[in-house]
Amino acid sequence: MTLRIIDNKRIDLTDSEWELYQSICKSYDANHRQGKDMFMGLFETNKEGIIIFLKPPTQKYSSMEVYMFLVGIMVHQHLGTACDAVDVLTQRMLEKEIANDERMSQKEAALDKKLSEAEAVIVKGNKLIRCLEGVERQMG
Numbered sequence: 110m111t112l113r114i115i116d117n118k119r120i121d122l123t124d125s126e127w128e129l130y131q132s133i134c135k136s137y138d139a140n141h142r143q144g145k146d147m148f149m150g151l152f153e154t155n156k157e158g159i160i161i162f163l164k165p166p167t168q169k170y171s172s173m174e175v176y177m178f179l180v181g182i183m184v185h186q187h188l189g190t191a192c193d194a195v196d197v198l199t200q201r202m203l204e205k206e207i208a209n210d211e212r213m214s215q216k217e218a219a220l221d222k223k224l225s226e227a228e229a230v231i232v233k234g235n236k237l238i239r240c241l242e243g244v245e246r247q248m249g
Contacts, residue, residue, distance in 0.1 A: 110189075112158045116149050121158030126182060133178060147175045152183070159186045 110121045115130065122130065134144030149169060153162040160183040166176065 110158075115145070116151070118152070118154045119156070119158040120152075120154050120160065120182070121186060122182065126185075129178065133174060137172070137175075147171045148179070151176065152179050159190065 110123050111127070112119045113122050113127055114120070134147070137144030137147050146169070151164055151166060151171060152160050155161050160179065163179055163183060
């Protein structure tokens with residue numbers, strides 16, 4: 110998307126949205142008015158060119174087509190922003206999951222090592238017990 114200027118405000122539009130804007134403007138061009146004037150005073154944007162407020166046309170003549178175009182742009186922009194936020198959060202979750210998996214694998218490996226050591230001690234202990242039992246039998 111690209112920042113464009115409509116009604117002296119920055120607005121983030123795709124190429125196809127910009128072409129549609131120009132087409133709407135041309136369709137309302139007449140001897141006594143310009144189509145771009147139909148967009149005056151209908152919206153406010155933030156620094157990124159995202160429409161943050163739509164105003165009903167109260168001071169000048171406008172059309173439902175112009176207003177619905179702006180509604181569509183606003184919805185598209187906010188859905189895009191929401192999707193971007195979800196993508197960022199999903200990426201963070203995946204990174205945390207990978208880190209957790211690595212930590213769990215390390216802990217699992219440490220536990221496996223301790224379990225092997227404990228099993229070795231048990232085996233040695235069992236051998237020692239059998240050995241002592243054999244000595245007791247011989248002495249007994």
